[in-house]
Amino acid sequence: xxxxxxxxxxxxxxxxxxxxxxxxxxxxxxxxxxxxxxxxxxxxxxxxxxxxxxxxxxxxxxxxxxxxxxxxxxxxxxxxxxxxxxxxxxxxxxxxxxxxxxxxxxxxxxxxxxxxxxxxxxxxxxxxxxxxxxxxxxxxxxxxxxxxxxxxxxxxxxxxxxxxxxxxxxxxxxxxxxxxxxxxxxxxxxxxxxxxxxxxxxxxxxxxxxxxxxxxxxxxxxxxxxxxxxxxxxxxxxxxxxxxxxxxxxxxxxxxxxxxxxxxxxxxxxxxxxxxxxxxxxxxxxxxxxxxxxxxxxxxxxxxxxxxxxxxxxxxxxxxxxxxxxxxxxxxxxxxxxxxxxxxxxxxxxxxxxxxxxxxxxxxxxxxxxxxxxxxxxxxxxxxxxxxxxxxxxxxxxxxxxxxxxxxxxxxxxxxxxxxxxxxxxxxxxxxxxxxxxxxxxxxxxxxxxxxxxxxxxxxxxxxxxxxxxxxxxxxxxxxxxxxxxxxxxxxxx
Numbered sequence: 227x228x229x230x231x232x233x234x235x236x237x238x239x240x241x242x243x244x245x246x247x248x249x250x251x252x253x254x255x256x257x258x259x260x261x262x263x264x265x266x267x268x269x270x271x272x273x274x275x276x277x278x279x280x281x282x283x284x285x286x287x288x289x290x291x292x293x294x295x296x297x298x299x300x301x302x303x304x305x306x307x308x309x310x311x312x313x314x315x316x317x318x319x320x321x322x323x324x325x326x327x328x329x330x331x332x333x334x335x336x337x338x339x340x341x342x343x344x345x346x347x348x349x350x351x352x353x354x355x356x357x358x359x360x361x362x363x364x365x366x367x368x369x370x371x372x373x374x375x376x377x378x379x380x381x382x383x384x385x386x387x388x389x390x391x392x393x394x395x396x397x398x399x400x401x402x403x404x405x406x407x408x409x410x411x412x413x414x415x416x417x418x419x420x421x422x423x424x425x426x427x428x429x430x431x432x433x434x435x436x437x438x439x440x441x442x443x444x445x446x447x448x449x450x451x452x453x454x455x456x457x458x459x460x461x462x463x464x465x466x467x468x469x470x471x472x473x474x475x476x477x478x479x480x481x482x483x484x485x486x487x488x489x490x491x492x493x494x495x496x497x498x499x500x501x502x503x504x505x506x507x508x509x510x511x512x513x514x515x516x517x518x519x520x521x522x523x524x525x526x527x528x529x530x531x532x533x534x535x536x537x538x539x540x541x542x543x544x545x546x547x548x549x550x551x552x553x554x555x556x557x558x559x560x561x562x563x564x565x566x567x568x569x570x571x572x573x574x575x576x577x578x579x580x581x582x583x584x585x586x587x588x589x590x591x592x593x594x595x596x597x598x599x600x601x602x603x604x605x606x607x608x609x610x611x612x613x614x615x616x617x618x619x620x621x622x623x624x625x626x627x628x629x630x631x632x633x634x635x636x637x638x639x640x641x642x643x644x645x646x647x648x649x650x651x652x653x654x655x656x657x658x659x660x661x662x663x664x665x666x667x668x669x670x671x672x673x674x675x676x677x678x679x680x681x682x683x684x685x686x687x688x689x690x691x692x693x694x695x696x697x698x699x700x701x702x703x704x705x706x707x708x709x710x711x712x713x714x715x716x717x718x719x720x
Contacts, residue, residue, distance in 0.1 A: 228591050228682050231521030232276035240511040242288035245430070248509055249292075249397055251500070252428030255420065257413040258509075260401040261433035265327055270434050272705060273449045273526045274512070275682065282434075283331055286399065293397040294336040295328055297321055298407045301340045301349035310404060318352050320403040325361065336393055337362035341408030344368055364389035366408065366415060373411075373487045380494040385418040405457065410484075414491055421495050428500065431481075431507045436461045438475045438505050439513045445526035447476055448557050452533040455550040467503035475505040528684060530557055531568045531707065538710035539690055568707070570686040573597055575709075578688040584713050586610035588685040588704065590617060600650070603633055607687060607695040608656040614683075615660075618676035619669075627670045628659045653698040680704050689713040 249256040262270075264282045271279045278284065286293055300308075303317045310320055325335050338356055340349055343365040356363045366388040369379055378384045391412075398416070400409045413429050420427040435450035447461050460479045467475040481504040488507075492499035501507050516522055534554045540546035558564060565571045570587040573595045577585035583600035586607050590596060596617050598610025616623055636655055640646040651659065657674065664671030681703030688709050691699070699706045 228275060229518060229521035229524075230276040231516060231518035231525065232274040233515045233517050234276055234278050234281055237277070237281060237511065237515040238285050238288060240514055241285045241509070244509045244511050245289060245397065245432075248428070248430045253426035254396050255398075255425055255427035256396065257398050257400060257416050257427060257429050259409045259413050259429070259431045260399050261409070261431065262435070264401055265324070267434065268700075269449075269453055269529070272682075273446055273522060273529050274516070275521055275525050276517070282432075283328075283333070286333060287331060289397060290333055292395050293399055294334045294393060294395040295399045295401060296336050296391060296393070296412070297324060297338045298341050298400060298402040298409050298412050299338065300407050301343045301346045303404075303407065304340075304349045304352050305346045308404070317403040317407075322359075324401075324403065334395065335361070336395075336398070337364060337391055339364040339366055339389070339391055339412055341366045341412060342368055362392070364391050366412060373484060376487065376490045376494060380418060380491055385415040386422075388415045388419075390419040391416055410488075414488070417492075417495055426496070429507065430509050432509050434510065434512060436476045436478055437512050438464075438477060438508055438510055440476065442476050443560065445523045445530070445561060448561065449526040449529045449533075450478075452530045452554045452557050455533065455537060455553040456546060464503050464505045467505040470502035475503070477504050477508075481507075527561060527563050527567060528705070530554065530561070531563065531565065532705060534558060535686075535707040535710070539708055542690070542710040542712075568684065568686065569595060570684050571707070574686040574688050584687065584689040586685060586687045588614050588680070588683055590614060590683060591679060603637075603650060604656065605648075605650045605652060605692075605695065606689075607691055607699070608651050608653045610685070611653050612656060612660075612673075614680060615673040615676045618679050619673045621669060621673060625669070627667065627673060628656070628663050632659050632662055652692060652694045654694055657698075677702055 245258065266279050267282060268279050271277045299317055299321050308317050309315060310317070315323070321338060328335050338361055340353065340363065343349060344367065353363050369384045372379055400413050402409050417427050417429055436447040437444070440447055442461055442463060451459070451461055458479070461476055462479055462482060464475045464477040464482060466482070466485055467473060485504040489499045534551065537546060537550045537554055541548050541551060570589050573587035574585050574597065577587060577597040577599060581599045584606045585597055585599050587595055587597045588610055594617065596610060596614045598606050598608070598613050600606045601609060604612065612627070613623060616625070621627070633651065636651065636659060637649040641649055660670050660674055664674060683704050685699065685704050685706045686708065687706065690708050690710070690712050691706070696706065
């Protein structure tokens with residue numbers, strides 16, 4: 227059963243007001259480092275039922291008249307064509323995507339800054355491309371012994387060598403396509419340059435996770451650890467906050483480790499530090515908007531189990547290290563959870579055992595579990611999707627919604643003309659066929675209209691899904707996990 231556990235409207239109001247309050251603490255100039263994803267934050271929407279994936283952007287719209295956006299991208303990431311794991315596109319492509327997305331929402335893009343710049347040829351090509359598109363670009367350089375050599379960093383030979391980013395508005399949101407892009411260093415560099423110009427600018431950090439005012443072992447914070455198992459991030463008690471205020475607060479190791487350096491930089495720039503702890507730097511209001519803690523706990527546990535299966539699949543594909551799986555196993559053990567806590571896993575495995583072929587199971591919003599088996603016409607993912615739509619529309623499961631004269635030409639096209647070896651319909655082909663049938667059969671159209679009800683539902687496959695099926699389930703918002711094995715025993719899979 228899907229239960230709402232988060233008040234999104236309250237969050238938009240509280241979070242935007244918190245940023246305005248922080249701005250007022252400084253000289254009407256705030257550099258706000260934005261961690262995580264501004265768009266499509268599906269992790270947050272999964273563990274906080276009720277949180278909308280684009281909530282952060284909606285929150286920025288509340289202050290859009292005083293905010294502008296600066297996008298950081300590492301020149302090294304451009305050089306090695308680093309890709310976003312969720313979208314499969316390179317960081318430079320994602321930078322352009324983000325610019326379009328921000329502009330489409332009416333947000334102002336100030337510029338793009340290339341960090342870690344050292345004259346990389348491909349980075350120079352990207353700079354020319356941005357300039358041709360009318361986008362201002364700046365270069366920030368590698369500083370020797372960063373972040374330990376503070377006298378060098380906070381000098382004309384350190385931050386002083388970086389381009390000063392011309393900004394126009396009070397709140398400068400510094401974001402990036404992914405981690406390691408140099409957001410914090412960009413903010414600090416700007417503080418140095420602003421100080422030289424007589425402007426007392428401020429710095430703050432917005433990270434959704436970990437949630438500082440929940441317990442260290444709260445499933446929401448543990449789900450963040452599971453999501454970042456491929457990094458060296460570990461949630462920990464903020465010792466600086468505890469020492470300064472006698473209060474327990476949760477942060478993650480990188481911020482705790484870098485805080486003494488930040489503190490020293492602030493003192494070098496301003497003569498004093500505005501913050502006593504890394505937690506002080508944050509403006510996170512998530513915990514204040516949780517309306518059902520138990521619903522968020524259960525959603526987080528499901529996310530941790532899904533991350534466990536995802537890590538296993540990544541290892542199976544040769545993309546990750548087994549230590550990631552072991553990290554998540556430790557998290558699961560600490561909560562006393564496993565595959566048994568994910569009902570769709572057992573249902574899918576049972577169906578596969580009964581049929582001797584791959585199977586998929588999906589849990590509908592009312593808690594009912596629907597399965598799909600592999601057949602000569604449909605793959606297991608497509609079969610399960612069709613059965614789920616029938617169940618939601620209260621259509622008899624034996625009713626034929628797609629006629630053979632529709633399926634046969636699609637199979638002929640796939641095999642005879644497109645070079646496929648598998649005649650079975652994938653999920654996207656199933657929906658196209660169903661849409662064609664809806665022209666003459668209103669019941670088929672009614673089944674398609676149920677797609678929106680699948681958002682937030684849990685599902686499991688007994689084999690790694692094809693890219694097509696995996697992407698479709700993402701688009702319709704189904705939270706899919708898969709066993710770490712392929713349907714076919716071969717080396718190359720598409």
